[in-house]
Amino acid sequence: MTRYRWALALFAVAFASISLPLLARPHAETWIAWVSDYACGTKHSESGHADCIRKCIRGGAAIGHPEWKSQPLVLVKESDRSVWIIDNPSTLSGLEGQRARADVEINAARKAVHVKRVAEASERNP
Incomplete structure (x- = not known):
């Protein structure tokens, strides 16, 4: 009985060590999302904030506020309002x-x- 438990435990560890890295691999999806900056995130999940987002992306050094650090560009996924950093922001x-x-x-x-x-996606229906 003890050998059976050891064999089962060994199998479980081996299975987990092989399958968990496969689950963490990147996968592709198609999203409808809002393009925003990291500081404001979901606050700009509607149209009309493009200038504010561009300022946050640049940072404040150009307008006399070096304490305003430049913010990364993010996508705010429309379905659950989750915020995701974009690793190739030039595409947006x-x-x-x-x-x-x-x-x-x-x-x-x-x-x-x-x-x-x-x-660009069309505006959602009211």
Whole structure:
């Protein structure tokens, strides 16, 4: 009986060590999301905030406020309002403050996405 338990435990450890890294691998999805900055995140999940987002991305040094640090660009996923850092922000240049349809590769461990393709999405119906 003891050998059976040891064999079962060894199998469980081996299975977990093989399968857990596979679960953490990046995977692709298509999202409808708002392009925002990290500091404001979900506050800018509507149109009309593009100038504010661009200022936050640049930081305040250019306007005499060096204490305002530049913020990374993020996607605010519309379905659950979760905030995800974008690891290739140049793909979203010009879409700041807009609703976008993005094909992303998700890295859940880093709470980050790599944008593969993006297009402006139409406004949602009221």
